[in-house]
Amino acid sequence: MSDPKNDEFAITVEFSGGLEMLFNNERKLSLKIPTKDDSGERSNVAFLVRYMCDNVIKDPRKELFVLDDTVRPGILVLINDADWELEGEDQYELKDGDNILFVSTLHGG
Amino acid sequence: MASAHLIDSLQGQISSCEAQLQDLRRQLAEAQYSQQEEQRGRPNADPLAFDFSHGIHDDFRSEIEAVLSHTARAPLPSERWPLNRNEYRRYGRQLIMPEVGLQGHLRLKNASVLIIGVGGLGCPAAAYLAGAGVGTIGLVDGDVVEESNLHRQILHSTARVGMSKVDSAMVALHSLNPSVNLVPYKDRLTPETAISTIQDYDLVLDCTDTPASRYLVSDACVLTGKPLVSAAALRIDGQLMVLNNPPLPAGDTAGGPCYRCVYPKPPPPESIETCGEGGILGPVVGVMGVLQALEAIKVLTRSAPVSGDGVVTAEPPSLLIFCAYTNPMFRSIRLRSRKAKCAACSAQATITPEALTSGSLDYVQFCGSIAPVHALNSDERISAENYAKVRFDVNPFTGFEPKNDSHILIDVREKVQYDLCNIEGSVNIPYSAVTRIPARSGNTKSAEDPEWIAELKKLPEKPVFVVCRKGNDSQITVRKMKELGLDNGGQRWIGDIKGGLVAWRQNVDKEFPDY
Ligand SMILES: [Zn+2]
Numbered sequence: 332m333s334d335p336k337n338d339e340f341a342i343t344v345e346f347s348g349g350l351e352m353l354f355n356n357e358r359k360l361s362l363k364i365p366t367k368d369d370s371g372e373r374s375n376v377a378f379l380v381r382y383m384c385d386n387v388i389k390d391p392r393k394e395l396f397v398l399d400d401t402v403r404p405g406i407l408v409l410i411n412d413a414d415w416e417l418e419g420e421d422q423y424e425l426k427d428g429d430n431i432l433f434v435s436t437l438h439g440g
Numbered sequence: 441m442a443s444a445h446l447i448d449s450l451q452g453q454i455s456s457c458e459a460q461l462q463d464l465r466r467q468l469a470e471a472q473y474s475q476q477e478e479q480r481g482r483p484n485a486d487p488l489a490f491d492f493s494h495g496i497h498d499d500f501r502s503e504i505e506a507v508l509s510h511t512a513r514a515p516l517p518s519e520r521w522p523l524n525r526n527e528y529r530r531y532g533r534q535l536i537m538p539e540v541g542l543q544g545h546l547r548l549k550n551a552s553v554l555i556i557g558v559g560g561l562g563c564p565a566a567a568y569l570a571g572a573g574v575g576t577i578g579l580v581d582g583d584v585v586e587e588s589n590l591h592r593q594i595l596h597s598t599a600r601v602g603m604s605k606v607d608s609a610m611v612a613l614h615s616l617n618p619s620v621n622l623v624p625y626k627d628r629l630t631p632e633t634a635i636s637t638i639q640d641y642d643l644v645l646d647c648t649d650t651p652a653s654r655y656l657v658s659d660a661c662v663l664t665g666k667p668l669v670s671a672a673a674l675r676i677d678g679q680l681m682v683l684n685n686p687p688l689p690a691g692d693t694a695g696g697p698c699y700r701c702v703y704p705k706p707p708p709p710e711s712i713e714t715c716g717e718g719g720i721l722g723p724v725v726g727v728m729g730v731l732q733a734l735e736a737i738k739v740l741t742r743s744a745p746v747s748g749d750g751v752v753t754a755e756p757p758s759l760l761i762f763c764a765y766t767n768p769m770f771r772s773i774r775l776r777s778r779k780a781k782c783a784a785c786s787a788q789a790t791i792t793p794e795a796l797t798s799g800s801l802d803y804v805q806f807c808g809s810i811a812p813v814h815a816l817n818s819d820e821r822i823s824a825e826n827y828a829k830v831r832f833d834v835n836p837f838t839g840f841e842p843k844n845d846s847h848i849l850i851d852v853r854e855k856v857q858y859d860l861c862n863i864e865g866s867v868n869i870p871y872s873a874v875t876r877i878p879a880r881s882g883n884t885k886s887a888e889d890p891e892w893i894a895e896l897k898k899l900p901e902k903p904v905f906v907v908c909r910k911g912n913d914s915q916i917t918v919r920k921m922k923e924l925g926l927d928n929g930g931q932r933w934i935g936d937i938k939g940g941l942v943a944w945r946q947n948v949d950k951e952f953p954d955y
Contacts, residue, residue, distance in 0.1 A: 347761055348677050349713065352872070358766065391878050395711050405651075405707025407759070409773050414702075414759075416776040432773070434761060436703060437672035437679050439715040440561040440649040440725065 339363045340427035344383070348435035350406065353390045360387065364425070376408065377401070377421035379431065396433075407434045452584075452602025459600050463611045467618065522546065530617075531573055544741035545573065551740045552576035554638055556629055556657055557647035558605040559583075560715070560725035561671050561732060563595040565645050568733035570613045574740070576621040577613070578641060581605040582628035592722035629653065631796050631803065634660035643739060645732050646670040649714065651706050652803040658683060658699030659791050659801075662690060662784045669735045670699060671728040674718050678728035678762035681775070682735050684785070686754045691787035693778055697757050701779040706807040724764050731760070815915040820935040824943040827905060847903045848896070852917045853941075857909065861953045863944070867892075871913040874920055896926050903933040911940035 344360045351358045368378040377400075384397055395403065401421060402408055408415040409432040410423055425431075521528070522542060523535075534540050540548075553574050555562045558581040569577055585596040585608050595612040596605065606624045613622055625637060629648075638644055638660045646657045646668060654670065661668040667685040671678065681702065688695030715725075739754075757775040784791045795801050822830075830847065849866040851858055858868040869892050877890070896904065904921065908914040914936035921927065927934045937944065945952040 347763060348679065349674065349718070358763075390876055392875060394708070398708070403708060403711070404705035405703060405711060407702070407773075412771070413774040414776045416779075417774060434679075434759075434773075435711070436651075436707060437674045437677060438649055438651050438654065438712060439674040439718070439720060440557050440559055440647050440672055 338366055340366055340425065342379075342425060342427070342429045342431060344379075344387075345430065345432045346435075347432065348437050350396070350433050350435045353388055353392065353396055355389055362387070373424045375421060375425060376410070376415065376423045376431065379425060380421065402433065405436045407436070408432075409434060448602070455599045455601065456603045456607070459597075459603065459608070459611050463614060466615055527573070527619075534572060540737075540741050543743065547741050548573050548737065549575045551643070552578065552641045553643050553645060553736055553740075554578040554580065554641040555645045555647055556580045556653070557649065558593075558595070558609045559589065559647060559649065560592040560673065560720065560722070561729040562645070562647035563593045563609065564726045564729035565647060565732040565736070566609060566613055567595060567616060568730060569736060570617045570620045570622075572733070572737055573617065574620065574736075576623060576641075578623040578625060578637070579606045579609055580625040580627075580629050580637065581609075582626065588716075592720060592725050594726070629656065629660075630799075631656060631801050632799050635664055635793055635797055638666055639664045641666060643736055644668045645736060647729065647732065651712065651807040654699055655706065655806065656803045659784050659796065661687070662698050662789075663791070663793050663796065665689065667696070667739055668699075669732045669739070671732045673720060673725035673728045673762075674713060674715060676721055676724055676764040678724055680728055680731050680735070680760040680762070681757070682739065682755070683757075685739060685757075690785045690789040695778055695785060696754060697776060697778050698782065698785045700784045701777075701782045702759070702775060704779065704782070709808040709810045721764060724762070727762060813912040813915050815919050816936060820918060821915075821938045822905065822935055823938050824947045827937050827944075828948045830905075847905055848899065850904060850906045850917070852906060852908045852913050857955075860955055863907070863941075863952075866907070869917075871908065871917065874913075874917050877920065877924070879923065893924060893926070896921075900928055900932060903935075905935065905937055907937040907944070908940045910942055911936065911938055914940060 341361060341363055344362055346354055346358055354360065362383075364374060364379060364382055366374055368374050372378075374382075380397060380402055381400070384393055388396060396406070397403060408421075410418045411430050412432070415421070415423060523531070523545070527545075528535070531545055535542065535545055537544075551574050553569055553576070555566050555569075555577060558566065558579050562579070562581070566577060566579065581604070583605050585593070585601050585603050585605055587598075587601050589596055589605075590598065590601075593605075595609040596603075597608070597612070600608040600611070604626050606626045610622050610624060613620065627633070629637060634656055638657075644657065644661050644666050646654060648654060648657065649672075654672075658668060658670070661684050665684075665687045667687045668683040669680075670683055671680045673679075681699075683696060683702075684698050685696040686694070757777065759773045759775050761771045761773060762769055763771075778785050780786055781788055783789060791801065845865070849863060851862055851866040851868050852871040852874060853868070854870045854872060855868055858870075862868070873890060873892075877893075904926070906914040906917045906921075908917070918934055918936050921934050926932070939946075941952060945954060
């Protein structure tokens with residue numbers, strides 16, 4: 332799974348609840364992301380969100396994904412099927428093979 | 441117009457009365473049937489009855505029974521057995537389940553559930569709970585049944601279009617199980633009424649469809665100590681959570697998280713789509729409503745939810761995610777426990793019963809709303825009637841015959857909607873394709889520009905009219921086209937049709953479909 336150069340790792344990013352529309356209607360992406368962020372720190376979820384804004388999202392309506400430098404209210408971030416609050420929120424350090432799921436709340440009934 | 445309204449209203453009242461009449465006839469039939477049953481004799485306690493009931497014709501058996509019945513009459517069934525004869529028959533299949541059993545059923549029978557919202561979630565949820573013999577079901581909804589509800593709101597019917605959803609659901613639920621006590625609330629839940637409505641119930645189902653109502657229902661459940669089964673659905677997706685379970689007082693960290701623990705801040709209003717805008721597949725919302733009934737039955741039938749050391753326990757909190765088009769369709773996510781700073785359920789809670797009942801908490805304002813779009817000046821817009829003149833009338837100044845190709849009509853609804861019905865000669869450029877073009881200024885070219893931009897540039901003299909469903913997306917599109925320089929610095933007219941296809945149908949083409 333991991334990159335031979337060992338300076339990238341492979342993670343899966345998934346979208347649910349309509350967020351996939353901002354990502355070209357793809358519900359599941361396989362990403363290779365740098366193991367270290369710009370300041371040389373181990374890449375965490377906060378870095379992933381910035382990375383996705385800069386490199387992955389094609390839709391200009393980025394405000395439907397991020398607000399004030401973090402995921403907007405109404406989006407749950409789930410790290411390996413657990414609420415990110417259980418894993419240290421955006422400070423969670425990513426590992427090779429992690430699954431990050433972004434879920435937008437639904438309100439219809 | 442007034443007479444059309446009167447006709448509608450009368451038709452609504454007639455179908456409402458007819459439905460009630462039908463319901464009364466059915467109730468009468470049921471009453472007559474049970475009276476006959478009573479007269480045919482009570483269940484025989486005689487051990488001989490068992491032998492007689494096998495292979496002997498009913499008529500003959502009743503004769504024999506009649507002869508024998510003068511001896512030692514059995515006590516009334518209600519005194520003898522914990523459930524009456526009809527209940528054993530009706531609920532037999534669930535009574536023999538170890539998960540329910542006699543005790544579980546008695547818990548359901550003594551329980552009361554409040555269902556807030558009698559739509560796509562509330563209808564199936566109410567049907568299963570009434571079927572299961574939940575003693576009391578309260579139904580809250582201020583809306584009336586519309587034709588566009590019927591593909592998913594399974595308690596309502598064509599004949600009951602125009603009736604209040606609560607009345608319509610009462611007719612259906614009563615005919616499903618007349619022994620359930622149904623309590624109608626024919627208004628929307630408000631902060632002022634939420635606590636007094638909810639406090640009489642054991643458990644609440646949130647089957648509403650707006651963020652504001654979801655926060656309100658959750659806050660009221662925390663304040664009254666009720667577990668809450670919350671679900672939502674849109675398009676092909678559904679979500680389900682059991683909140684405030686166990687329903688311990690605010691500040692008790694052993695209590696289950698509330699809606700605010702999971703979503704402390706409401707989403708921006710522009711990110712919210714309703715079923716009317718985004719669409720909904722009937723069985724998707726149906727699945728979620730059925731799951732709400734299931735979770736409610738699980739919570740209500742659970743035997744004393746107390747662990748060895750006297751602590752109230754419950755399943756750890758989770759969010760169930762459903763997607764009709766992924767494999768597997770279900771996914772369960774572990775959720776946080778109560779949030780230390782939750783405004784509703786923590787020791788620092790600021791949401792109090794007084795604040796709620798006094799009406800000082802404005803949930804609609806808290807969740808915000810989208811301001812109507814006013815992106816264009818009046819000279820950049822044309823009414824549907826005037827656009828019709830462009831299409832159909834002879835130009836009074838030039839005397840030219842009207843022609844469809846004198847201009848370009850762009851319909852920015854998504855393709856799937858465009859394919860349903862469209863104005864002849866229009867071109868479809870979906871709004872999602874318009875918004876995907878990055879912002880830029882002036883008449884600059886980009887290698888990634890889609891085909892349609894080039895096409896429009898090839899016809900620089902033709903005026904462009906933009907239309908959408910309601911007249912919002914069309915305005916944004918006109919702005920965008922001007923940003924892209926498609927108006928040649930003002931030489932070409934680009935504008936939108938005010939009020940979109942809704943106005944087109946109202947004022948020009950009455951036969952244009954309303955979906
Ligand atoms: Zn809370």
